[in-house]
Amino acid sequence: MARKFPNRLLPGWAHYAGTAIDEGGIVLLYCPRCGHIFRVSLELMVHVRGRQFLLLNKRPLCRIAKCGGRGFYVAAPRPENRLVPVLQDLPDDWIMGPRPLDFEPGPPDPPPAPEPPPRWITARRSAK
Numbered sequence: 001m002a003r004k005f006p007n008r009l010l011p012g013w014a015h016y017a018g019t020a021i022d023e024g025g026i027v028l029l030y031c032p033r034c035g036h037i038f039r040v041s042l043e044l045m046v047h048v049r050g051r052q053f054l055l056l057n058k059r060p061l062c063r064i065a066k067c068g069g070r071g072f073y074v075a076a077p078r079p080e081n082r083l084v085p086v087l088q089d090l091p092d093d094w095i096m097g098p099r100p101l102d103f104e105p106g107p108p109d110p111p112p113a114p115e116p117p118p119r120w121i122t123a124r125r126s127a128k
């Protein structure tokens with residue numbers, strides 16, 4: 001079957017969990033049904049399934065219990081690079097946009113303002 005949209009954007013290292021670790025790449029799980037992005041542990045995958053565990057074209061179940069959708073892996077070499085679906089063919093509606101950076105937690109909340117020093121209540125002396 002002729003491939004209509006061959007995914008030339010996908011680097012070869014992103015095909016396998018082991019090579020993704022070697023390259024220091026970032027792999028996340030994206031669910032197109034609910035739009036959520038999940039962290040994945042490549043180390044755990046390699047530990048359980050081996051270095052040759054294939055990420056390409058895998059459609060793991062979404063981690064949102066009520067969603068029931070099937071996601072796919074997305075990969076980027078560095079946090080500032082755009083994520084590319086780890087699929088043989090790019091989905092027709094895929095819009096290159098998000099980067100791993102966009103899903104990092106924001107800066108921590110500023111520390112709460114310090115309590116003002118207690119003001120001692122003093123009995124006012126009458127000025128007589």
Ligand SMILES: [Zn+2]
Binds near residue numbers: 063064
């Ligand atoms: Zn989902």
